[in-house]
Amino acid sequence: MNGTLLDSVQGLVDFAAYFLAALVYLLVFCVIYCKVTPYDELKMVREGKLAPAISFGGAFIGFILPLQSAISHSVNFVDMLIWALIAMLVQILVFSLVRLFFRDLVRQIEENQVAAATLLALFALAIGVLNAASMTY
Template sequence: MNGLQLDSFQGLIDFAKYFVAALGFLLVFCAIYCKVTPYDELKLVREGKTAPAISFGGAFIGFVLPLHSAITHSVGFLDMLTWALVAMVVQILVFSAVRGIFKDLVKQIEDNQVASATLLAFFSVAIGLLNAASMTY
C-alpha cells in the first residue's frame, strides 16, 4: 500500500472511532434522559402523544449540537469523550432547571400539552447551541 492509501485507511479508522463513540453517547444520553424524566417518553410516544416526542426530540438535538462541536473541536479522542460527557450533563441539567421553573411541566407533557413540550424543547436546543458554541476553544 502506498502512503495515500494508508492515510485514507487511517482516516476511516478515526471516523469509525469517533462515529461509534458518538452513537454510544447518544444511546447513553437517551437512556439517562429517560430515567431522569419522571414519565416514560417512549411509552407515551408509542401511544401517539406528540408532547413527549417534541420534548424528547428537543433534548436529543440539544445534546447532538454540542456533541458535534466536541467532535469537531477536540484535540484528541479523550478530549472529545470528556466534552461529550459535559454536554450530556448540561442537557440533563436543562431539564431539571426548566422543571424547577415550571412546576406543572411534567404533568402537562404527560397530558400531551404541546405548548409545554415545545417550550422545553426550545430551552434544550438553545442551551445546546450555547453549549456547543462554548466548546470552540
Template sequence: MNLNFEAFATGAGHFLVAFGLAALFLAVFKRLYQMSTPYDEAKLIGQGNVAASVALGGAIIGFALPLASALTQTADPVEFAAWGLLAGVIQILASLLVRRVIVRDMVERIEANNVASAVYLAATSIGVGLLNAASMTY
C-alpha cells in the same frame, strides 16, 4: 483524480472511532435523560403522545449539537468523552431546571400531550445545546 487508499483508510478508521463513540454517547445520554424524567417517554410515545416525542427529540438534538462541536475540537477520544460528559450533565440540569423551577407542572403538561409546552422544553434543550457547542471552542 486518484484515491489515496492509505489516507482514506486512516481517515475512515478515525471516522469510525469518532462516529461510534459519539453514537454511544448519544444512546447513553438518551437513556439517562429518560431516567431523569418522571414520565415514561417510550410508553407515552407509543401511545401517540406528540408532546413527549417533541420534548425527547429536542433533548437528543440539544445533546447532539455539543457532541458535534466536541468532535471538531478534539481528536483525542478521552478529551471528547470529557466534553461529552460535561455537555450531557448541563443538558440534563437544564431540563430539570425547566421542569422543577420554571414550569413546575411540565410533567402533567407532557403527559396531557400539551405540544406547546413540549416545544418550549425542546427549544430550551436545543438552545442550551447551541450554547454548549459554542462554549467548547478554545
C-alpha cells in the same frame, strides 16, 4: 500512492472510533434522560402522544449539537469523550432547571400539552447551541 492510501485508511479508523463513540453517547444520553424524566417518553410516543416526542426530540438535538462540536473541536479522542460527557450533563441539567421554573411542566407533558413540550424542547435546543458554541476552543 501508498502513503495516500494509508492516510485514507487511518482516517477511516478515526472516523469509526469517533462515530461509534458518538452513537454510544447518544444511547447513554437517551437512557439517562428517560430515567431522569418522571414520565415514560417512549411509551407515550408509542401511544401517539405528540408532547413527549417534541420534548424528547428537543433534548436529543440539544445534545447532538454540542456532541458534534466536541467531535469537531477536540484535540484527540479522549478530549472528545470528556467534552461529550460535559455536553450530556449540561443537557440533563437543562431539564432539571426548566422543571424547577415551570412546576406543572411534567403534568402538562403527561397530558400531551404541546405548548409545554415545545417550551422544553426550545430551552434544550437553545442551551445545546450555547453549549456547542462554548466548545470552540
